[in-house]
Amino acid sequence: RGTEAFLACRHDGCVLAFRGTQPGSVRDWISDVRFLPVDGPGNGRVHRGFLAAWRLISQQVVNCVRECVGVTPIYLTGHSLGAALATLAAAELVDEGVEVEGLCTFGSPRVGDPIFSHFVSKYAGEVRRFVNCTEVVTRGPGVLYCHVGAPEYFDAGGRLIKDPPPLYITFDRLRARWRE
Numbered sequence: 001r002g003t004e005a006f007l008a009c010r011h012d013g014c015v016l017a018f019r020g021t022q023p024g025s026v027r028d029w030i031s032d033v034r035f036l037p038v039d040g041p042g043n044g045r046v047h048r049g050f051l052a053a054w055r056l057i058s059q060q061v062v063n064c065v066r067e068c069v070g071v072t073p074i075y076l077t078g079h080s081l082g083a084a085l086a087t088l089a090a091a092e093l094v095d096e097g098v099e100v101e102g103l104c105t106f107g108s109p110r111v112g113d114p115i116f117s118h119f120v121s122k123y124a125g126e127v128r129r130f131v132n133c134t135e136v137v138t139r140g141p142g143v144l145y146c147h148v149g150a151p152e153y154f155d156a157g158g159r160l161i162k163d164p165p166p167l168y169i170t171f172d173r174l175r176a177r178w179r180e
Helices: 026-033 048-055 058-068 081-095 114-123 166-179
Strands: 005-010 013-018 037-039 045-047 074-079 100-106 126-132 151-154 160-162
Touching (some): 005 058, 013 058, 037 048, 045 048, 045 114, 058 081, 074 081, 081 100, 081 114, 151 166
Parallel strands (some): 074 100, 126 151
Antiparallel strands (some): 005 013, 037 045, 151 160
């Protein structure tokens, strides 16, 4: 129904990966723009559209993960909308008593309020959030929400910088736009 995830398990670990927004997918774009906050997993408030997209497959995903848990650690990942879904899934799995080893997102939008973000940062194992300097999605959906985890930022020169100051990011994005 528009939301897709892939769970791969081996003896030494499981990876749950979420697909990002597909170009031309009306359902994905509706999920992206329905940004008003609602109660979500982890005691915080989250983006309504992202939560609705997650709910389409949440029970199926939780059931599949439960089959793997106990045998291997689980890691979650995704890009763009998929990163938002992976973040929500991490919070819900923790709420369900599943030990999440790590969350690694690429180009993630802001998903929830500070309470939600703190919950995920504290309980979802190692959190890594990669950001490309020209990625617009990472700046949304605005001041209602905050990011989970410190940025690992690819600057205009292609260098990876861990947790750069906001002013560096602002000027670097201007430099990247100028080059384009």
